[in-house]
Amino acid sequence: MNTRRTIKVDSLARVEGEGALSVRIRGDRVVDVQLKIFEPPRFFEALLRGRAYREAPDMTARICGICPVAYQMSAVHAMEDACGIRVDGPLRALRRLLYCGEWIASHTLHVYMLHAPDFLGYADAIQMARDLPEVVQRGLQLKKVGNAIVALLGGREIHPINVRVGGFYKVPTRRDLAPLAERLTWARAAALETVRWVATLSYPKFEQDYEFVALRHPNEYPFNEGRLVSNKGLDIAIHEYETHVVEAHVAHSHALQAVLKDRGAYLVGPLARYNLNFDRLSPLAQEAARQAGLGPVCRNPFQSILVRSVEILYACDEALRLLASYEPPEHPAVALVPRAATGYGCTEAPRGLLYHRYTLDEAGTILDAKIVPPTSQNQKRIEQDLAHFVAQALALPQEQLTWQCEQVIRNYDPCISCATHFLRLHVAREDA
Amino acid sequence: MPRPRKPTLAVWKFASCDGCQLSLLDCEDELLAVAGAVEIAHFAEVSRAVGRGPYDLSLVEGSITTPHDAARIQQVRRASKYLVTIGACATAGGIQALRNFQDVQEFLRIVYATPAYIATLATSTPIAHHVRVDFELRGCPINKQQLLEVLSAFLHGRKPHTPPHSVCIECKRRGTVCVMVARGTPCLGPVTQAGCGALCPAYDRGCYGCFGPQETPNTASLSAWWHGHLGVHQIDLVRAFRSFNADAEPFRRESETHEHP
Numbered sequence: 001m002n003t004r005r006t007i008k009v010d011s012l013a014r015v016e017g018e019g020a021l022s023v024r025i026r027g028d029r030v031v032d033v034q035l036k037i038f039e040p041p042r043f044f045e046a047l048l049r050g051r052a053y054r055e056a057p058d059m060t061a062r063i064c065g066i067c068p069v070a071y072q073m074s075a076v077h078a079m080e081d082a083c084g085i086r087v088d089g090p091l092r093a094l095r096r097l098l099y100c101g102e103w104i105a106s107h108t109l110h111v112y113m114l115h116a117p118d119f120l121g122y123a124d125a126i127q128m129a130r131d132l133p134e135v136v137q138r139g140l141q142l143k144k145v146g147n148a149i150v151a152l153l154g155g156r157e158i159h160p161i162n163v164r165v166g167g168f169y170k171v172p173t174r175r176d177l178a179p180l181a182e183r184l185t186w187a188r189a190a191a192l193e194t195v196r197w198v199a200t201l202s203y204p205k206f207e208q209d210y211e212f213v214a215l216r217h218p219n220e221y222p223f224n225e226g227r228l229v230s231n232k233g234l235d236i237a238i239h240e241y242e243t244h245v246v247e248a249h250v251a252h253s254h255a256l257q258a259v260l261k262d263r264g265a266y267l268v269g270p271l272a273r274y275n276l277n278f279d280r281l282s283p284l285a286q287e288a289a290r291q292a293g294l295g296p297v298c299r300n301p302f303q304s305i306l307v308r309s310v311e312i313l314y315a316c317d318e319a320l321r322l323l324a325s326y327e328p329p330e331h332p333a334v335a336l337v338p339r340a341a342t343g344y345g346c347t348e349a350p351r352g353l354l355y356h357r358y359t360l361d362e363a364g365t366i367l368d369a370k371i372v373p374p375t376s377q378n379q380k381r382i383e384q385d386l387a388h389f390v391a392q393a394l395a396l397p398q399e400q401l402t403w404q405c406e407q408v409i410r411n412y413d414p415c416i417s418c419a420t421h422f423l424r425l426h427v428a429r430e431d432a
Numbered sequence: 433m434p435r436p437r438k439p440t441l442a443v444w445k446f447a448s449c450d451g452c453q454l455s456l457l458d459c460e461d462e463l464l465a466v467a468g469a470v471e472i473a474h475f476a477e478v479s480r481a482v483g484r485g486p487y488d489l490s491l492v493e494g495s496i497t498t499p500h501d502a503a504r505i506q507q508v509r510r511a512s513k514y515l516v517t518i519g520a521c522a523t524a525g526g527i528q529a530l531r532n533f534q535d536v537q538e539f540l541r542i543v544y545a546t547p548a549y550i551a552t553l554a555t556s557t558p559i560a561h562h563v564r565v566d567f568e569l570r571g572c573p574i575n576k577q578q579l580l581e582v583l584s585a586f587l588h589g590r591k592p593h594t595p596p597h598s599v600c601i602e603c604k605r606r607g608t609v610c611v612m613v614a615r616g617t618p619c620l621g622p623v624t625q626a627g628c629g630a631l632c633p634a635y636d637r638g639c640y641g642c643f644g645p646q647e648t649p650n651t652a653s654l655s656a657w658w659h660g661h662l663g664v665h666q667i668d669l670v671r672a673f674r675s676f677n678a679d680a681e682p683f684r685r686e687s688e689t690h691e692h693p
Contacts, residue, residue: 040447040497041552042528046539052671058640062527062676065451065573109457113478124479126467136464144460155631157458158451158573159642162635169637332636406480415450 003027007390007402019414021405023390033387035379035409045369053079053338053364054165060356060371061159064415066109069102069150070349072163073224074356074371079165081239082343082360083336090329091167092224093322098153098163099223099347100319104146104187105157106350107270107308107315110413111198112139115305118407119201135197138190142312145187149180149319167333177323184320191313192288198309199292203302204404206389210299210381211263212272215348221280221314222273224347229276230266238346241355247372258377265380268352269412270307271298282321285314301385301411308413338364349374351413375414382412439488439587442474444508446494446501447528447556451573452519453477453493459576466580469587485511489586495521495556497528502553502562509563514586517559518579520572520676524644527572529556529679533687556679567592572642572676575627595626598646599639602630611638618658620672623649623682644677651686666690 005025019039024032044063048056056075061068073095080087087095112135113125122128129136147157153172154160162168213234215226229235236244247256260266278286278296289310298307340362346355352374359368389408393401443453457463457478473483490512496502509515517523525532531539536554559565569582569592578594585592595601599621603610611617611633619638621630625646632639645651651673658664664672673687 038500040501041540042447042497042556043531043536043539043542044527046542047527047530047534049542052668055671055675059527059675062449062451062572065449065454068449068451109454113457117480123481124472126464126472126479127481129464129467133464140460140463143458147458147460155635156573156628158454161632161637161640164637168635169632170635403480 005398007398007405021386021409023386023405025390025394028391028394030387030390033383033390035383035386037379045371048358048366048369051366053082053358053360053366056356056358056366056369057163057165058159058161063371063373065158066106066415067102067349067351067354068159069098069154069163070347070354071356072160073099073347074345074349074354075358076163076165076345077224077347078343078345078356078358079360080334080336080343081345082341082358083165083338084341085166085334085336087167087334090171090327091332091334093326094153094168094171096223097319097322097326098150098160100315100322101146101149101153103315103350104191104312104319105143105150106146106413107312108139108143108146108194110350111194111305111308111312112136112143114413115308115410116198116201118403118410119203119305138193142187142190142194145183146315148183152176152180164333166336167329167331169332171328171332173328174326177326181320181323184316184323188284188313188316188320191309191316192284195288195292195306195309195313198306201305203300204389204393205300206302206392207299208301208385208388210271211260211266212275213260213266213268213353213377214272214276215346215353216276217280219280221277221282221318222348228346228353230260231275232263234260238355239344241344241346241372242357242370245372245377247376256372256376257380258372259380265384266377267381268374268377269304270311270350270352271301271304272352273348274298274307274310281310281314282317284317285310288313301408304411304413338362351375351378351415353377373415375412378412378414382409382414385411438469438471440473440483440486441470441583442483442485442487442490442508442512443472443477444474444490444492444494445476446492446505446522446559447497448494448519448521448526450477450493452522452571453491455518455574455576455579456491459580462580466583470583486513487511488513489583490515492517492522492559493519495525495528495558496562497553497556498551499553500551505559505562514566515559515563516567516569516582516586517565518569519574520570520642520644521556522559523568523570524677524680525556525558527676527678530674531556532679533674558679569594570625570643571627575629578627596647597626598622598649599624599626599628599630599633599643602626602628603633606630606634608633611636612657612662616662618662618664618668618672620654623651623654640675641672641683642676644680645682649682651682652689655686655690666693 215222217226620641621639
């Protein structure tokens with residue numbers, strides 16, 4: 001019997017960006033897993049050098065068309081940290097509202113269009129829409145509400161134009177925001193339906209002992225602020241990130257792989273946020289999670305789709321709370337004067353932690369930039385999931401194993417455009 | 433009678449952020465109708481299914497930055513009846529074309545510990561530098577209404593209607609007071625192609641040129657105004673013209689004028 005196998009996907013679909021996977025199996029042993037990232041490098045950290053501090057939010061937004069708000073938020077917080085100012089009150093609330101919009105749009109895209117088709121055996125959401133038109137329509141309309149928030153506050157859905165260091169260019173009145181409330185009330189009900197629907201999918205049995213890393217805030221589910229914590233003892237300020245996390249450059253990837261010093265791979269994203277911040281979710285989101293069969297701890301990465309649905313519900317709930325209490329600020333932005341300093345920003349992109357660090361000179365020119373996107377932090381952990389998953393699923397026929405390997409990767413909603421871009425799956429089985 | 437074959441659509445990605453192809457998915461109300469009118473034969477971000485070419489219409493996002501991609505775009509062209517580029521990367525090289533003004537080896541050393549692992553070209557170039565392009569849709573990102581217009585035009589065998597005039601016309605239509613005249617805010621609107629709906633001025637901000645140069649823009653006159661009346665420094669003029677469409681010819685020339693005044 002031939003016991004060498006190769007599982008190969010040359011072009012991984014339904015992820016943002018371009019990558020491949022190669023798994024080599026000898027007998028019943030997985031000998032090598034490589035998540036390959038072929039996305040052409042775009043050198044953002046280099047091209048930011050020499051630019052003005054105020055350009056960072058618009059320039060870094062272009063790293064990712066799916067989560068531009070995350071890049072803008074990490075950039076403005078890092079710049080404000082460097083300049084020694086704090087943005088509070090209604091401006092802070094508006095940033096949170098904007099982030100709610102991106103979470104709703106990005107998570108709904110992933111849940112309905114990229115991930116759910118795997119569980120139901122469809123190649124894509126368009127095929128799925130032929131059998132389940134109401135479900136796909138609900139997803140599209142829910143996504144649209146998320147986009148409506150980003151478009152109203154940001155000017156447009158992709159690469160919003162209204163975010164600046166210190167706040168916004170223009171802030172909405174209460175009346176501008178009023179139409180959102182009705183749409184969000186519908187969206188919250190649709191999100192609840194989403195959690196219930198996703199709970200009916202069947203998940204492969206697969207649990208891992210992860211080190212989850214996410215922000216933790218004293219009283220909020222985290223978006224823009226907090227300490228960096230893990231379930232295995234990490235508890236640091238964000239400026240200490242680089243003393244605990246190291247990036248390695250491996251030959252098979254254009255993305256740098258981030259690992260915790262002396263501890264190895266860790267996981268960021270919805271699963272990490274949920275496990276570390278369940279108590280910070282709104283009562284409605286907690287209740288929906290429980291009814292969907294989720295406890296406060298979830299270690300099955302295939303259930304990330306369920307956790308993502310809970311986060312959509314939370315984001316709708318939180319957006320409604322923010323809308324109800326909004327009073328327009330006196331000024332659209334806090335004035336600031338640049339200074340020679342280093343600033344740090346870390347926020348929760350839909351896919352997980354996004355770290356920015358900038359060093360400025362006294363004129364506010366960027367001397368040095370460092371950006372660590374969520375997918376480079378998850379990359380090593382995805383490879384470990386694949387190794388462990390394939391080892392327990394060797395009996396599956398090739399086609400099914402290949403598809404499930406793709407699904408293991410899609411569990412992370414990887415954004416390879418961020419990490420650089422492109423996945424291919426290549427699983428090799430070799431003679432023992 | 434057999435039904436006529438639906439035209440096939442393919443979406444291709446080169447160096448980019450995914451935002452322009454995402455614009456198609458952001459047409460929440462029209463997406464299923466589009467999927468009904470065409471056969472989506474290749475769209476990796478959306479589907480595992482891969483239909484073989486040739487394709488009636490290929491949408492191309494991203495710029496050419498690697499030897500591999502320079503070869504791949506030739507294959508895409510050969511497999512496509514019509515090829516339309518979407519966005520600033522595909523039509524002008526994108527933000528990553530900032531490397532064209534510097535030494536890419538230096539960039540590699542700044543970002544990657546082991547530069548030998550990376551295969552990259554010295555430049556980021558638009559698709560039209562490599563193959564014949566049937567239509568170029570502007571924007572960083574593209575406007576989704578304009579994308580639907582392009583799809584509809586190609587399905588009906590007509591030329592897409594995308595106005596070539598400046599953002600100023602859109603501000604007038606929208607009734608937005610000129611931010612440059614009224615507030616002294618530097619604005620690239622007078623030299624930038626319309627298509628976004630004049631968003632930035634509507635948000636009390638100057639246009640930053642993400643749709644690239646309009647036809648025959650008078651960049652020198654605008655720069656003189658910025659410098660003379662608004663006190664904008666030479667370095668900030670270089671930055672203004674050198675962003676998401678840095679290597680579009682009129683913007684490139686203008687930025688170079690101020691780099692070594």
